[in-house]
Amino acid sequence: xHMFKLGKHALLATAITIALSTPAHAVTDAEWSALKDxxxxxxxxxxxxxxxxxxxxKSAESKASAAEDKAVKVETRAAQAEQPxxxxxxxxxxxxxxxxxxxxxxxxxxxxxxxxxxQGGHDHGGERGFSLDHTELSLSANVDQIFRGYANFAxxxxxxEVEEAWFQTLGLGKGFSLKGGRFxxxxxxxxxxxxxxxxxxxxxxxxxxxxGEGYGQDGLQLKWLAPTDLFIEPFVxxxxxxxxxxxxxxxxxxxxxxxxxxxxxxxxxxxxxRAGVSHLRTKASEREFEGHDPxxxxxxxxxxxxxxxxxxxxxxxxAPNGNTRTNNFKFAAEYFRRDESGTLNCxxxxxxxxxxxxxxxxxxxxxxxxxxxxxxxxQFMPQWRAGYRYDKLWRGDADFNGADIGGMIASxxxxxxxxxxxxxxxxxxxxSRVRLQxxxxxxxxxxxxxxxxxxxxxxxxxHGAHKF
Amino acid sequence: MKRFLFLLALVVVAPVQAALNVFACEPEWGALAKExxxxxxxxxxxTTAMQDPHHIExxxxxxxxxxxxxxxxxxxxxxxIGWLPVLLSESGNARVQPGQPGHxxxxxxxxxxxxxxxxxxxxxxxxxxxxPHIQTDPRNIAKVASALARMMAQIDSxxxxxxxxxxxxxxxxxxxxxxxxxxxAASLRGVxxxxxxxxxxxxxxxxxxxxxxxLEPKPGVDPSAAYLAQVVSGLKTQxxxxxxxxxxxxxxxxxxxxxxxxxxxVELPYTVGGSARAxxxxxxxxxxxxxxxxxxx
Numbered sequence: 001x002h003m004f005k006l007g008k009h010a011l012l013a014t015a016i017t018i019a020l021s022t023p024a025h026a027v028t029d030a031e032w033s034a035l036k037d038x039x040x041x042x043x044x045x046x047x048x049x050x051x052x053x054x055x056x057x058k059s060a061e062s063k064a065s066a067a068e069d070k071a072v073k074v075e076t077r078a079a080q081a082e083q084p085x086x087x088x089x090x091x092x093x094x095x096x097x098x099x100x101x102x103x104x105x106x107x108x109x110x111x112x113x114x115x116x117x118x119q120g121g122h123d124h125g126g127e128r129g130f131s132l133d134h135t136e137l138s139l140s141a142n143v144d145q146i147f148r149g150y151a152n153f154a155x156x157x158x159x160x161e162v163e164e165a166w167f168q169t170l171g172l173g174k175g176f177s178l179k180g181g182r183f184x185x186x187x188x189x190x191x192x193x194x195x196x197x198x199x200x201x202x203x204x205x206x207x208x209x210x211x212g213e214g215y216g217q218d219g220l221q222l223k224w225l226a227p228t229d230l231f232i233e234p235f236v237x238x239x240x241x242x243x244x245x246x247x248x249x250x251x252x253x254x255x256x257x258x259x260x261x262x263x264x265x266x267x268x269x270x271x272x273x274r275a276g277v278s279h280l281r282t283k284a285s286e287r288e289f290e291g292h293d294p295x296x297x298x299x300x301x302x303x304x305x306x307x308x309x310x311x312x313x314x315x316x317x318x319a320p321n322g323n324t325r326t327n328n329f330k331f332a333a334e335y336f337r338r339d340e341s342g343t344l345n346c347x348x349x350x351x352x353x354x355x356x357x358x359x360x361x362x363x364x365x366x367x368x369x370x371x372x373x374x375x376x377x378x379q380f381m382p383q384w385r386a387g388y389r390y391d392k393l394w395r396g397d398a399d400f401n402g403a404d405i406g407g408m409i410a411s412x413x414x415x416x417x418x419x420x421x422x423x424x425x426x427x428x429x430x431x432s433r434v435r436l437q438x439x440x441x442x443x444x445x446x447x448x449x450x451x452x453x454x455x456x457x458x459x460x461x462x463h464g465a466h467k468f
Numbered sequence: 469m470k471r472f473l474f475l476l477a478l479v480v481v482a483p484v485q486a487a488l489n490v491f492a493c494e495p496e497w498g499a500l501a502k503e504x505x506x507x508x509x510x511x512x513x514x515t516t517a518m519q520d521p522h523h524i525e526x527x528x529x530x531x532x533x534x535x536x537x538x539x540x541x542x543x544x545x546x547x548x549i550g551w552l553p554v555l556l557s558e559s560g561n562a563r564v565q566p567g568q569p570g571h572x573x574x575x576x577x578x579x580x581x582x583x584x585x586x587x588x589x590x591x592x593x594x595x596x597x598x599x600p601h602i603q604t605d606p607r608n609i610a611k612v613a614s615a616l617a618r619m620m621a622q623i624d625s626x627x628x629x630x631x632x633x634x635x636x637x638x639x640x641x642x643x644x645x646x647x648x649x650x651x652x653a654a655s656l657r658g659v660x661x662x663x664x665x666x667x668x669x670x671x672x673x674x675x676x677x678x679x680x681x682x683l684e685p686k687p688g689v690d691p692s693a694a695y696l697a698q699v700v701s702g703l704k705t706q707x708x709x710x711x712x713x714x715x716x717x718x719x720x721x722x723x724x725x726x727x728x729x730x731x732x733x734v735e736l737p738y739t740v741g742g743s744a745r746a747x748x749x750x751x752x753x754x755x756x757x758x759x760x761x762x763x764x765x
Contacts, residue, residue, distance in 0.1 A: 142565075142566070145565075145567065148557060168557065169560070170560075170562055170565045171559075171561050171562025171563070172562070175560050175561075176560060223560065225535045225559065225560055226535075227536055228532065229532055229533065230532065231528030231529060231532040232532075262528075263528075264527070264528025264532075265528060266529040269516060272525065272528065272529060273528075274528050317525060317527075319525070321516065321518040322516065322518070322524075322525075323518055323519045323520055323523075323716060324523050324524075325520045325523055325718070326718055382690050383690070428689075429589070429688070430523075430550065465549065465550050465552075465553050466526070466554070467526055468526050468527055468528060
């Protein structure tokens, strides 16, 4: 366009130059003024045409740029609309890291145990003062169109424990799904939760007595979800059974079998519930325990035999109109019963310090024990929750060679542990939580202990959604 | 015997007349599926207008319903990230897993606003893909409707023609309704508003409302008293005409601010079922526009 404009000017300039270059002496005054007029007219005509052309070009230009803008907008919108947006983050796999630690104020107790119960499995806590709990690292993603994968590592000093590492089918059809690898059993309610999801700073006594922390094993789990509006989900698991109450027994086939059913539903829009019963059957071979005799002399021993556990669980949640944001309430309770029968060996822990078991005793052992916990947690305002938990264990019968085992091993004596706990926690977001807890702990015979905990739980990365 | 054989033949031969089972994560998508599907769909609403769609418990009842779904219709864009993944894995339903035709995410079909420049949890509950509250702009509903009708036709090909016809009928009624709403809401253009949660960018974009301030210091973070005081003083220099909040949200912060700043707090239905009048998608926007206009008075 500028080129065009220059051209017009050049033309005009040429005309003037030609006119001026004409010999002056040959031109009369009248002729000169006529020529000047002519040039003026030409100039005016050209100028008006030029400005007209200029405005026309300008408007064409602006229209073109507007059209271009629109095209760009449409393109970006189209591009945005095409972007894949999945329900989980674009990172594959989702990575989550849980930071947890606590300060505990407790009595100085030499050998913490639950009187009346043989305890096993690994157990967190028990340390006084400041301590770091397991740092949990988990990774999960869909493996492909058929499988999902998940791994959870609990990291402590000089040790990485594979808490879970499993695959699960995304849908076998007809409501079936299969899980394989190392997983937390679907037994009960709290069992599938990692410690960061617990509502209290420590484990309830029932689970402590049953499994230490929770029951996990290497094996297979088959679940079926009924095609009904009422949630009905039976499951069966077979596995290695290496964890307490069983032991690793170096054999083919299944070392433990678990089965159960869970049911659940809503009552109106504000209430929902889940309940279930489960059963675990496993065997122990030389399952070790430590304790002390009535004279407080240390003994060691082991149990070989069958272990059967029944577990009933119930959870009820309330939120006004189902909106959990401001207020919500959760009640959970579980009850267990465990039968064990087989043979028991016991001996002095230190041969130089003879106990009631001196000379290595062996005999028939049979026990029938039970326990429960019930807890209620209320969110009374956004971010703030308060809770109460009651734990109770019943030692029941525990016979060694036809007599109560307490006469020989006092730490397995007839005593029913119990505990009351109160907690208050603050969660500024769903990724962080700070908790204060007080417990009145009577889990050991002759001990009534005040315990205080301050705990933090922080979550980095793609924190997976929690189950009900 | 003859009668028995006849009955048996009826059972075996009779085509399965089961309606398409739709699991809608939010009420607006349930209403849309109903508009397109009519009697050929059975819609289950996973949430109500009184629930915060960011925070839903993965309840057993929801898992049981998802088990039976042929199609799940959700917003996506991470809105349901706190509960949908659990339902998907626990339902054991292969048809509705991500990537399957039975897994529909509405946010994929509209241009998302407010894509965060920075992804950091200190910024609050930000969604990487953009703001997921797309249902407050009826033009988005139209886009989602055509995509949803295509998906429904793909899953239930026997009713494909019906779905397409119903969708076209819906689209013509909808575009007429949009014209009416826009004409009615002309006076709202350029009106400055305060919002309780950044849940209305699409409504603002559509009607030309100007968001002056949000009552949450960061998305999903409840305001402190100090922050609200800051909002009040901010409103003195940059006034707003009204405070908007969704029906599911607590009315306390907006009521508090309304008293201090002397401007009305307007509760919007936000989704189908959020008010008595918002009993379908048309009612939702009829009521939204009317409440906004009342707020302007």
